[in-house]
Amino acid sequence: MIRQFSISAAVAALIAGTASVASANEKVTFGTNWLAEPEHGGYYQAVADGTYAACGLDVTIMQGGPQVSGRPMLLAGKIDFYMGGNLLSAFDAVQQNIPMKVVAADFQKEPQVLLSHPGEGLDKFEDLKNAEQYIVGDEGAQTFLLWLAADHGFDVSKRVPYTFNPAPFIANKKSIQQGYVTSEPFAVEKQGGFKPNVFLLADNGFSTYATTIETMQDTIDKRPEVVKCFVEGSAKGWYNYLYGDNKAANELIKKDNPDMTDEQIAFSIKQLKDYGIADSGDTEKLGIGAMTDARIQDFYDKMVRAKVVPAGIDIKKAYTLDFVNKGVGLELKK
Structure with a gap:
């Protein structure tokens, strides 16, 4: 069983106080879950502008990709932090008695969207269930x-596989397609010559947090100052990336992923800001990375109702609020 984590008075004082600076130049590796892109911009920003270094961390970003399995490396102790997609992986870890926790949620909204063709009777979210095909990945x-299906009446039998090629969607005007708000709308406009309707699932009830920071319970227990530095440095990185000079971070992204273009980067950053992906709702007072018990419970209840996860999981074992909700970085927002 996973041990419930309760910070001792001494550790709590360490987290709260000025003594929380990590050991100078302590090496830390953060694994992302995909190739370098603007959706990782806050972390690259905190490396580029010295925010991590300012609290004593020497952070290496290990980019993910189709051939990289980052979470097993976290479980094996090969990396210190991992970028989770959403809360489902944390729920799954509890089921499997894996002592991993989410310590921050740098996206308040998962960027997952559904796209439709304008003027085809699919211009409202409630119309989308009537599409001929749902182009959705496994x-x-x-x-x-x-x-x-559970909450909005979609017919799962209409699903056809998404192969990360927008051509089938472009060809079938009565279809809908999944995507990320930061990428697929851009690809469809480039390849199809039209702007698709974009429906963010998060704005229609899919209440998971996303781009979470995951770490092992042992790291929380033994190196709380490192967790604090990384979580707070990441929050500041996101503020500086979204609202400050992000040129150096974007150069690092392009260095890691040479296929990333300036046009795609500009589009992605605009979408992140326009849709409030990282900075909206609770972050306005609590700061980027914010999480609440109520929000996590809400998402879990929806996933149980949809039979995505079983009832009875002790979801309090999936996360901790000890390192967030302190308003860190709010002063950097311009």
Whole structure:
């Protein structure tokens, strides 16, 4: 069983006080879950502008990709922090008695969207269930599509696989397609010559946090000052990336992922800001990275109703609020 984590008085004082600076130049590796992109911009920003270094961390970003399995490396102790997609992986860890916790949620909204063709009777979210085809990947079919069926009346039998090629969607005007708000709308406009309707699932009830920071319970227990520095440095990085000079961070992103273009970067950053992906709702008072018990419970209840996860999981074992909700970085927002 996973041990419930209760910070001792001494550790709590360490986290709260000025003595919380991590050991100078302590090396830390953060694994992302995909190739370098603006959706990782806050972390690259905190490396580029010295925010992590200012509290004593020497952070290496290990980019993910189709051939990289970052979470097993976290479980094996090969990396210190991992970028989770959403809360479902944390719920799964509890089920499997894996002592991993989410310590921050740098996206208040998962960037997952559904796209439709304008002027085809699919211009409102409630119309989308009437599409001829739902072009959705395997993971989506097992998660958010089940929620769409349970809460919004979608017909899962209409699903066809998404192969990360927008051509089938472009060709079928009566179809809908999954995507990320930061990428697929851009690809469709480039390849199809039109702007698709964009529906953010988060704005229609899919209440998970996303781009979470995951770490092992042992790291929390033994190195709380490192967790604090990384969580707070990441929050400041996101503020500086979204609202400050992000040129150096974008150069690092392009260095890691040479296929990333300036046009795509500009589009993605605009979408992140326009849709309030990282900075909206609770972050306005609590700061980027914010999480609440009520929000996590709400998402869990929806996933149980949709039969994505079983009832009875002790979701309090999936996360801790000890390192967030302190308003860190709010002064950096311009």
